[in-house]
Amino acid sequence: MKFLISISRSIDTFNEKIGHAVSWALLAAVLICTGNALVRYIFNTSSNGWLEIQWYLFSAVFLLGTSYTLRRNEHVRIDVISGRFSKRAQVWMDIFGFSFFLLPMAGLILYFAIPFAWISIQSQEMSSNAGGLIVWPAKLLIPIGFLMLSLQGVSELIKRIGFLQGLVDASEFEKHAATPEEEIEAIKTANNLK
Numbered sequence: 001m002k003f004l005i006s007i008s009r010s011i012d013t014f015n016e017k018i019g020h021a022v023s024w025a026l027l028a029a030v031l032i033c034t035g036n037a038l039v040r041y042i043f044n045t046s047s048n049g050w051l052e053i054q055w056y057l058f059s060a061v062f063l064l065g066t067s068y069t070l071r072r073n074e075h076v077r078i079d080v081i082s083g084r085f086s087k088r089a090q091v092w093m094d095i096f097g098f099s100f101f102l103l104p105m106a107g108l109i110l111y112f113a114i115p116f117a118w119i120s121i122q123s124q125e126m127s128s129n130a131g132g133l134i135v136w137p138a139k140l141l142i143p144i145g146f147l148m149l150s151l152q153g154v155s156e157l158i159k160r161i162g163f164l165q166g167l168v169d170a171s172e173f174e175k176h177a178a179t180p181e182e183e184i185e186a187i188k189t190a191n192n193l194k
Helices: 002-043 048-071 087-123 136-164 180-190
Strands: none
Touching (some): 002 048, 087 136
16 A cells, blocks of 8 residues: 555646646736737737637646646535535545546546547647647647546545555645635735734
8 A cells, every 4th residue: 555655646746746837827828818819909910829829728727737626635525515524434425436426537538538639639630710720739638637637536546545544644635725814824924014
């Protein structure tokens, strides 16, 4: 089990790095969107390529960021219900959810996404819009994103099982987000406003 826990930590580290890196794609999408809107309204001109690159960047953020979100336990859940149970019961619920919902769904999408992307790569598919971009990089994001999500799902499953065996502390899979009070305090500290 210790070997699996080390694999889990490697997956976590990989997805953390990708999550941080892909967050810059959101900034790029916002800047491109802003620039495109300004050019469209000031000069009355635009390009479909600029619109499509925004979609590609947003797709990258969404598809490559899901594993990071799962890693940080920030995915959508029904905390109102699960919060009433003991930590062990919550872990069993997570194991059930990962085993019977997340991993089969991600595996099924991955199964269909690989040939979908491969056909696009082989045909060097281009956008049907005038001035559009090549399409295969965006389609390639689908299997990559769901492969990362599947790996993170396996990592989360390993951590939950490790917790039940007393080998992993719950802090390794609990939410990492700060409370609003903690965020305000961090801002005050950073700005020396105490």
